[in-house]
Amino acid sequence: MKVINPVNGLFIMPELGYASLDNAISANTLSFHHGKHLKAYVDNLNKLLPGSGLEGLSLADVVRKSQGAIFNNAGQVLNHTMYFEQFSTSAKPMSDKMNKLISDAFGSVESFKKEFEQKGATLFGSGWVWLSIDANGKLVITQQKNAENPVTDGLNPLLTFDVWEHAYYLDFQNRRADYLSALWQYVDWSVVESRMN
Ligand SMILES: [Fe+2]
Structure with a gap:
């Protein structure tokens, strides 16, 4: 994640590696x-x-x-x-190691996705749903309001879906749950897993 311009020390925009994510983000x-x-x-x-x-x-x-x-x-x-x-139109699948970590924590990858989507869909107002790993190597899903990030709770954030209306309203209007389920196919797990280091 490159966020600082080394010449002037200012924070910079992340470059997008895609023009759109067809079924999820126009x-x-x-x-x-x-x-x-x-x-x-x-x-x-x-x-x-x-x-x-x-x-x-x-x-x-x-x-x-x-x-x-x-x-x-x-x-x-x-x-x-x-x-x-974390998104790509040529997204890398989850590694076997990540699959096991998630399955151990949530029962299965499908159960994890269901819980993640449910926590995103039920977050009241604006915010973010996160998958993070704690200091003991335990995976957790959290809802964070507004601009919050799990780093303030000592967690290492790995994956997030934005549930502010500006993230989905042009494409899905009030159907936040449909937006959330559409994102999975574009999650690049090589990026997500690189955040564990
Ligand atoms: Fe946003």
């Missing part, structure tokens, strides 16, 4: 979600950080150590960067 949604919403969070964060005492920290550390406007914008940059980077 080019129109991406133009607003990546091109407008995320860009605003990145621009706001870069304006807010100078003089805050948080300059030079990693993005995750800014999220851990900030409140208010800086927390909201830093959290949304971290959340969206992880979200956009």
Whole structure:
């Protein structure tokens, strides 16, 4: 995850490796979600950080150590960067090792997906559903409101689906559950699993 420009130290937008995700995220949604919403969070964060005492920290550390406007914008940059980077139109499947970890934690991969979708569908208002791994190697699914990220609870976040309406309303209107189930085919598990290191 490259989030900082090494020349000027400013946070940058993640590059998209796809123009759309056919059945899940249209080019129109991406133009607003990546091109407008995320860009605003990145621009706001870069304006807010100078003089805050948080300059030079990693993005995750800014999220851990900030409140208010800086927390909201830093959290949304971290959340969206992880979200956009985990999808691919040539997504790699889950490894046998990950399949076993998930099956041990949730009964089966299908049970995991069902619980993940259910937690995303039932999150009230705006937020994110996450799969994370804790310090003991245990996988957990959490609902996080607004700009929250599991790093503030000491977890290592691996996978996330954005359930803010801006993520799906142009394509699915009120059908959040349909949006969530459509995303799985584009999850690149090689990216998700690289976050365990
Ligand atoms: Fe979003």
